[in-house]
Amino acid sequence: MVITTKPVLFALVSAAVILIGTIITVFIPLLMPSTQPLSPYVKPYTAVELEGRDIYMREGCNNCHTQTVRPLRTEVLRYGEYSKGEEFAYDHPFLWGSRRTGPDLNRIGGKYPDSWHYRHMQSPQGMFEKSNMPPYGWLANNRLDTLNSWKKTSILKYGYSKSDVHRQIISYLSYVTNATYPSRESRNAVTPPELQGELTEMDAIVAYMQKLGRDVKKLEAKN
Amino acid sequence: MNEAGYDYKIVRSFTFSALFWLIIGLVVGLWIAVEMFYPALNLTPWLSFGRLRVVHTNGLGLGFGLAGIFATSYYILQRLTRTPLPFPRLAKAHLYLFNITIALGAVSLFAGMNTTKEYAELEWPLDICVVVFWVMFAINVFATLIKRREEQMYISLWYIIAMTVTIAVLYIVNNLEIPVTLFKSYSIYAGANDANVQWWYGHNIVGFIFSVPVLAMFYYFLPIATGLPIYSHRLSIVSFWALIFAYLWTGAHHLMLTPLPEWIQTVAIAFSIFLIAPSWGSVLNGYYTLQGNWEQVRSNYLVKFFIVGITFYGLQTIQGPLQGLRTLNAFFHFTDWVVGHVHMGTMGWVTMIISASFYAMIPRITGVQLYSIKLANIHFWLILLGQLVWTITMWIAGIQQGAMWKATNPDGSLMYNFLDTVTSLYPYYRIRFAAGVVYFAGIVIFAWNILMTFRQQPESGEVEGETIVETES
Numbered sequence: 001m002v003i004t005t006k007p008v009l010f011a012l013v014s015a016a017v018i019l020i021g022t023i024i025t026v027f028i029p030l031l032m033p034s035t036q037p038l039s040p041y042v043k044p045y046t047a048v049e050l051e052g053r054d055i056y057m058r059e060g061c062n063n064c065h066t067q068t069v070r071p072l073r074t075e076v077l078r079y080g081e082y083s084k085g086e087e088f089a090y091d092h093p094f095l096w097g098s099r100r101t102g103p104d105l106n107r108i109g110g111k112y113p114d115s116w117h118y119r120h121m122q123s124p125q126g127m128f129e130k131s132n133m134p135p136y137g138w139l140a141n142n143r144l145d146t147l148n149s150w151k152k153t154s155i156l157k158y159g160y161s162k163s164d165v166h167r168q169i170i171s172y173l174s175y176v177t178n179a180t181y182p183s184r185e186s187r188n189a190v191t192p193p194e195l196q197g198e199l200t201e202m203d204a205i206v207a208y209m210q211k212l213g214r215d216v217k218k219l220e221a222k223n
Numbered sequence: 224m225n226e227a228g229y230d231y232k233i234v235r236s237f238t239f240s241a242l243f244w245l246i247i248g249l250v251v252g253l254w255i256a257v258e259m260f261y262p263a264l265n266l267t268p269w270l271s272f273g274r275l276r277v278v279h280t281n282g283l284g285l286g287f288g289l290a291g292i293f294a295t296s297y298y299i300l301q302r303l304t305r306t307p308l309p310f311p312r313l314a315k316a317h318l319y320l321f322n323i324t325i326a327l328g329a330v331s332l333f334a335g336m337n338t339t340k341e342y343a344e345l346e347w348p349l350d351i352c353v354v355v356f357w358v359m360f361a362i363n364v365f366a367t368l369i370k371r372r373e374e375q376m377y378i379s380l381w382y383i384i385a386m387t388v389t390i391a392v393l394y395i396v397n398n399l400e401i402p403v404t405l406f407k408s409y410s411i412y413a414g415a416n417d418a419n420v421q422w423w424y425g426h427n428i429v430g431f432i433f434s435v436p437v438l439a440m441f442y443y444f445l446p447i448a449t450g451l452p453i454y455s456h457r458l459s460i461v462s463f464w465a466l467i468f469a470y471l472w473t474g475a476h477h478l479m480l481t482p483l484p485e486w487i488q489t490v491a492i493a494f495s496i497f498l499i500a501p502s503w504g505s506v507l508n509g510y511y512t513l514q515g516n517w518e519q520v521r522s523n524y525l526v527k528f529f530i531v532g533i534t535f536y537g538l539q540t541i542q543g544p545l546q547g548l549r550t551l552n553a554f555f556h557f558t559d560w561v562v563g564h565v566h567m568g569t570m571g572w573v574t575m576i577i578s579a580s581f582y583a584m585i586p587r588i589t590g591v592q593l594y595s596i597k598l599a600n601i602h603f604w605l606i607l608l609g610q611l612v613w614t615i616t617m618w619i620a621g622i623q624q625g626a627m628w629k630a631t632n633p634d635g636s637l638m639y640n641f642l643d644t645v646t647s648l649y650p651y652y653r654i655r656f657a658a659g660v661v662y663f664a665g666i667v668i669f670a671w672n673i674l675m676t677f678r679q680q681p682e683s684g685e686v687e688g689e690t691i692v693e694t695e696s
Contacts, residue, residue, distance in 0.1 A: 004376045007368035007384065014385045014467060018392065021471030021494070025487055026396075026423045029416065035484055036415045054407070058335035060273025070480040072553055074629050077637055085482035088414025093340055096418055096481060100557035101259070103641045125262065130646040132258070134265035134272055148403055155401050155409055 039086035041219040044158035045211060047149040047165040048172040048199065052208025054152075055139065055201050056095070064133070066097035067106040067212065080107030080213065087216045092156055102133060109214040114176075115186035117206045122190040140191045140202035172207060173199050228307040230297070231588040233314040235677070237294035238581060240322055242670045244286025245574075247329070249663050251279040256659050260652040269333040277344045278332045283569065284342055284432065285353075286325045291577040292386070292436040293321070293360060298584050299379050299443050300364060304371030310363055317359040324352040336406045340421045342428050343397050347408045350398045357394070361387050378459045382439035385467050389431045397424035415483050423474035430470045433573050434536070438505055440580040441533060445512060448525035448583055454511035462504030469494045469501065476547030479556060488549075495544040502540035509533040524599050528579030531607065535571030539564070554629070559648065560621025563614040570610040570662060578602065578669055585676050594675035602668040609662025613655055620651035 003010050029035040045053060056062070069075055071082040083106050088094055112120075119126065122140070124133035150165040160168070176187060177197055187203070188196055225231065258264045258272045265271040301308055308314055328345050336346045345353065364387050368380065376384075397420055400408035410417050442459065446452055453459060475483060475491035509530065513519060519526040542564055546555055555561060586593050593599065627647065630638035 004381070005374055007365060007371075007376060007380075010376070010381065011365070011384050011388050014381075015388045015392070017464065017468045018385070018389050018471050020468065021473075022392070022423065025472050025475065025490055026419055029419055029484065029487060030412070035419070036413055057337060057339045059268075059271065060277055060335075060337055060339070062339050063273050063276045066557055068481045070553065072480070074631060074637060077631075078628070078641070083482050085415050088418075088482065091414045092412070092417065093338065093410035094414050094417040094421070095339060096478070098341060098477065098557070099559075099562065101645070128642050130649075131642060132260065132262045132645060132649075134258070134262055138268060148407070152403055152409070155403060 035085075036089055037085045038089050039084075039216075039219050041222070042086050042089060042215040044090040044153070044156070044160075045208070046168040046172070047146065047153055047160070048144075048169060048204050048207045049211045050152055050156075050158075050208075051144055051146065051149060051201075052204035052206070052211075053095075055205045056208060057093075059136070062095045062097045064097075064099065064101035066100050066104045068096040069104055069106050075104075079104045080111075081216070081220055084216055084219065086219060087213070090156065090158065105209070105212055107213040109210045109212040113183055114181075114206050114210065115183035117209050118183060118186040118190045118202065121202060121205070136202070136205075137190055139205060140195070140200045142201040143195060144199040144201050144204050146199070169199065172203070176203055227305070229301045230308040230311040230314060233308065233311065233318060234294050234298045234584070234588055236315075236318050237290050237297065237321075238585065238673065240318070241287050241290035241294055241577070241581075242673060244282055244290055244325060245666060246670060248279055248282035248287055249659075249666060251275055251282060253656065253659050253663060255279055256652065256656040260649040260656075268335070274333060274335055274337070277337055278329050280342060281328055281332060281344060282325070284428075285328065287577075288432050288573065290321070291580075292432065293317070295440050295443075295577070295580050295584065296360075296364070296383050296436065298588070299439065300367045300383065303373060303377050303380055303443070304367050305373050306367050306371045308363055309366040309370055313359055314363055317356050317363070320352060320356040320359070324349055324356060327352075331406070338398075338400065338408065338410065340397065340410065340417075341425050343394070343421070343424060346406055347398070347400055347402050348405060350394070350400075353394060354391070357387075357391055361391070377443070378453065378456075378463070379439040379443040381463050382435045382442070385463075386431050386435045386439070389427065389435075389467070393424045393427050393431065397421060415481075418478055418481065419475060419483055419487065422477040423471070426474040426477060427470055429568075433568060434470075434502075435467070437536075437573055437576045440576050441505070441509065441529060444525070444576075444580050444583045445509060445529050448523060448529060448579070449513065449516065449519055451512050451516060454508050454514065458504050458508050462501040462508070465501035465504070466498070469498045473498060473547070476544075476552070479547065479549055479552040492547050492549070495547040499540060499544055503537060506533050506537035506540075524596055524603065525579050525583055527600075527603055528575045528582070531603075532572050532575035532579065535567055535575070535610075539568040539572060542567070554625045555621060558621035558624045558628075559617045559651070560625065563617030563621060566617065567610065567614040570606065570613065574606065574666075575603075578606075581669075581673055585673055589677060589679070591676065591679045594672050594679060598668050598672045602665045602672065605665030605668065606662050609658050609660075609665060612658035613662065616651050616654045616658060620648050620655075623651075624648060 068083045069079045076082055122137040123135050124131040146169050150162050153160045153165055191200055255272055255275045328349050331346060332344060337344045338346060399411045401411060402408045412420050442453060472494035473491045475487045476495050479488055520530050545551055582593055582599055624644050627639045627644040632638050
């Protein structure tokens with residue numbers, strides 16, 4: 001066979017052969033709007049939620065937690081409605097995961113109060129003695145870095161102005177530091193006194209947890 | 224320099240790199256294996272499971288896997304073309320950049336700079352380093368092939384060409400990201416598209432690092448180890464083209480029952496089943512090569528590695544497509560079954576073939592016999608035992624967890640809460656750790672054996688070794 005004596009031709013033919021499946025199953029779907037549908041009900045993350053999502057990524061939470069509920073009877077029973085494509089329109093990258101060492105989190109938003117998350121992150125074993133989740137109490141010792149928040153949301157084309165981002169951060173800060181915040185006691189229990197008046201990484205990741213799967217409920221109610 | 228002027232220094236250096244990253248990656252693996260049942264080991268943020276798991280996968284996949292591929296590819300290329308490496312200094316730069324990238328990669332992952340796309344977790348500056356060292360490698364590959372003194376390119380060279388081209392496409396497309404800072408970026412793809420691109424990459428990076436170049440080693444070193452020619456050239460041609468054609472369609476079998484459009488999932492299932500054929504083409508080609516000489520599996524330690532290794536490849540390539548079927552996937556996906564599946568491929572097939580390739584290759588570049596065939600045999604049995612206990616334990620754990628997730632009471636409610644399904648796996652995790660220790664002991668013996676083989680020779684000079692060493696039992 002002549003091709004086995006011509007290395008450059010061989011490389012070009014190989015490239016063509018691998019590109020057929022690539023183009024049909026990956027590149028063409030990229031151009032089809034139906035691959036990643038949009039819904040007016042699903043809104044982008046706020047700056048604080050996005051910072052929380054980045055912490056989720058930094059800590060590799062996706063190595064143990066999935067974010068896709070499959071349309072299977074027991075799965076829907078355990079976690080809630082199965083995942084819809086529209087929910088992920090603002091996810092760069094996607095965080096569906098591949099292994100469920102811990103439970104799926106795609107429907108975690110609103111399932112528990114913030115106080116539950118503060119206490120659970122602080123000490124998973126304090127809440128569930130035999131849990132194998134690493135403790136993340138130290139997130140409350142870190143002041144949330146919002147220096148790049150606006151840059152992040154603008155790269156992701158979330159459509160916020162600089163003042164929008166500033167307002168989101170200030171309003172979440174005043175929400176969690178307000179005397180009427182329902183999870184105030186738990187937040188103060190895990191947050192060092194000098195940071196209780198500021199946003200911490202813990203606050204952001206809790207905000208992100210509470211966002212997961214919430215918007216889509218309006219879409220599902222509509223259907 | 225040897226008579227023919229082959230650059231064996233680069234082969235030796237990449238061999239050392241491979242052994243180094245193999246040991247590091249396995250130590251991290253053992254650490255996270257304990258964390259699974261003893262979470263107190265999450266001592267600091269950078270020792271927490273979420274960060275360490277990616278150090279493990281990248282250290283072994285990109286560190287050990289690629290270094291093993293570069294070592295054997297530089298050797299195989301020069302031998303099969305009867306041409307010295309055209310740019311030995313470029314190869315040396317490749318070596319340095321590779322090791323610096325992997326080291327910085329490990330440090331950055333410890334620090335939490337993680338894009339979260341599996342096996343593509345490195346942040347964008349390191350992605351650029353990977354692309355640069357890949358181009359350095361490709362220049363030497365193609366320059367050697369163009370200058371070659373052997374008219375026909377043997378099967379192994381096809382696989383090396385296909386890998387060189389495909390990894391470049393996969394790596395660049397999946398790592399397109401917009402930088403926020405030097406240490407942070409976002410994928411340009413959103414949601415379902417990002418998932419589709421990622422698993423096209425994720426599945427094929429495994430294919431073109433853990434199958435294709437390892438098959439190149441298999442096709443090159445099996446005839447050398449046995450003294451027998453490959454059974455069928457035609458079968459290898461058909462298998463090669465069918466394999467590289469079908470592989471790229473199958474990534475979405477990692478995304479069964481997700482919001483990804485159903486047609487992409489279904490096409491992936493069909494091509495996954497088809498992939499059994501070319502995979503088994505290579506398996507059967509290996510088996511038939513030994514026709515009438517099966518006693519070599521007992522008498523020749525190298526053949527033992529190659530034949531048991533290709534058997535795991537065969538099992539792997541049946542198990543994989545079956546896991547892609549919707550009904551089986553619904554049960555097994557997200558459980559430890561898949562973890563067992565991956566490790567049969569990596570601990571069984573990949574490591575066995577790379578080990579045996581080093582055992583066959585190193586004496587030929589140093590001109591002295593392997594330090595100890597007895598140790599090589601002990602290495603074989605330890606990693607075989609360790610791997611089998613490891614993977615079978617995880618399969619059982621996966622079946623149990625899948626069944627517990629699905630179990631319902633007569634009234635239709637769930638029988639187990641999630642935590643029960645986790646804690647019931649701890650006994651399996653303990654067994655898995657013990658099996659990992661046995662496996663690790665085998666690998667330490669392997670590394671020792673290779674190092675001692677190098678040390679037997681006082682001079683660092685390389686010799687032309689084709690006729691010096693014959694494989695023995």
